[in-house]
Each structure stands twice: as structure tokens, then as C-alpha cells.
Amino acid sequence: MNAVNNWNSTQHFWLIILGFVVAFVPRFVPLMLFTKRAIPEWFNEWMKFVPVSLFTALVVKDIFIDSSSYGLVLTNYPLMIAAVIVIYIAYRTRSMAVSVVVGLAGVFLLSMFL
């Protein structure tokens, strides 16, 4: 990953404002609606599967997809092994901080030796 971005601060600022809008609307609208009326059951049932599907897709992108050619990469061994370690640590400890720190240390050490 190289820092090759050439946007200026004004463009970054507008990105933040738009980012705020898309981050805020999904947090606020259901809160405003559903404190006044009941939640449709199907909506809840469907939304239940959205986070887990999205997070998995993002992890697959990070580990198995090349970020410039969008080709499949099956040789990223340090990341693959570190991912297995993180899953195990997250399952055992249920601690976000421990999982992230172990993941960072793991990928740092593994990419030195592999």
C-alpha cells in the first residue's frame, strides 16, 4: 500500500460531510421511527444477517483479493495464518483489544519469517 492519493483538504472535507450523512441516517432513522411505532419483524430478521455477511466479504477482500487487479490471491500465507489466530483469540477471549493487538503482532512476525 502506497500513499498515492492526490485529493486536497477541501475534497477530504466533503468526503467527511457525505460520510457523516451516510453514517448518521442508518443510526437515526430507525431510532426515530421505532421509538414511536413497532419494528416490522421481517426487517429485523433480514438485518440480522447483514453485518456478518458484510464483515466476511470485507475480510475476503483483505486477504484473498488483490487491491489493484481484483484477481484472486491464494498465497497470502502470513495474513491467512494470522486470521486463523485472530479468530481463535476472539473466540476464547471475546476481547476486541486483545484480538486486534494479537493480529497486528502475528502478521508482523509472520511476514518477517514467511
Next chain:
Amino acid sequence: MNKRRPNPKQVPDPTEPMWRSTLRVAMPLNLSYIPIGLACGILLHAAGFNTFLTGLVSLLVFSGGGQFLIATMLTINSPLLSIVLMLFFLELRYALLSSSLSPYLKGQSNRFLFIFAVSLNDENYAINYLKFATDKKWTVREALAVEHYSLLFWATSNVIGSLIGSALKIDLSVVHFALTSLFLYMIVMQLKSHLTVLICLVSAVLAAFFMIVTKSTLGLVIATIVASLIGFGLEELLQKKMPNSHWLRRMHSPGSKKSVVEHSDAN
């Protein structure tokens, strides 16, 4: 942000002021935001954000996943629309979180709901949902205080990360794995039945397939929609046809939420 003075009338334990009792509840989360916030600040700096904008994005977007995504997509020169669209789908999960908190926020003014929604986040949601569900004395003001503490720690760590990034040369591919770890952690926290494990695998295959076909991160959006609909449909089908299926059975894991509650009640 709207930092409010705690109202002394709502303190459940007269010997401990509200700012301290809520800080005690929020502290484990605050501490875990430090390494992730530092990593996020370093990446945002590498993506070209200055320190002021890094602080601003942490206050306004306040989402680990969202901010990492912005940093990554900027470094691969994605167009603005593509970043905002991906961000929207990433943040859409908050619709679920805020609808599940809504029963506890009935009767609050729209102004309060606005302030509450701005600083809502995956992790402070987890704390507040647990508190509302288990502690009858937990008030909306205390919930908001927990949100504001986590926001403060998150934004501060990001700003410090941005300063570190400008002072030191750091291997970004290693730092980026902080986000992958965060997502892996969140997946593990979401695995509640065998069906969710299956949906993970479905989503993984679909994500790889659609990203290779579309040659863009749009594949992530398609995979998420298709996989979540498959999960929704399969669950409906299983509940109707075979309600005792092992796919619907709840999974148990060491240190699951229940024991956390018992632990925090004990002290």
C-alpha cells in the same frame, strides 16, 4: 460535541457521581479503542488526511470500519461516489443496532435521539444494550455518557495516531491488518447459530466471485445483499419446515455475553 453535565438527581449510588460510575462501565471499551484508533490515525495520515480532518472524521463518522475503509479506498484512488456508497452499506448495519435499542429510548425527544444517534457505535451499543437489558436502573443519560466517553477516547487516539504517522515511517500493510482483525472479531461475536456460520461461507465465496467479476468493491455490496437475503430466506424456511433443525440451534462459546453480565453484576 454535546457533552452534558451529569444530572446529580439520576445517580443511583449517592456515594459515586455519575461521571465516575459511567466511566467505570466505559473504561474497558475506551482502552481497547486506543490501539485501533492509533492504527486508524496512522492509515488516515497515509491516505492524505491532515490531523484536523482526522479528528473531524473521528467525531462525525465515528466508526472504526468506516474510517479504515475511507483510508484504504483513498490510497487506491477510488472515486468519491464509490467510497460514499461503500460507506453507506458498511454503516447500514447501524439500522439494526438502533432499532434494537429503540424500546429503551421510547418517549425521548427527537433532539435527544439525534444526539444519541450521532455517537452510537458498535461497541458502545454492545455495552448499553447489555446494561439496558440487565440493569433496570440504567438511564438514557448514563447510556449517552458511555457513548461520549468512547467517542472521546476514539477521537483522541486517532489524532495521536495521525501525529505518529507524520513522525515515523510505518509498514502500512501490517497496520491495515488491524481492520481485518477488527472485522474477524466482529464476525466471531456475531456467530450465534450454525446457520450464521454457513452464511459466512456463502458470503465469502460470493464476495470473491463478485469482486473478480465486477473488478470493483461493488462486488462486496452485491455479495452482502445476496448472502443476507439467503440467510433470511433459509431461516424463514427452516423455522417453518423443520423448527428443530441443528442449523437454528444457538451456539455457545467461552465467556459469552451472559457470563460477562454476571461478572459485572458481581462487583
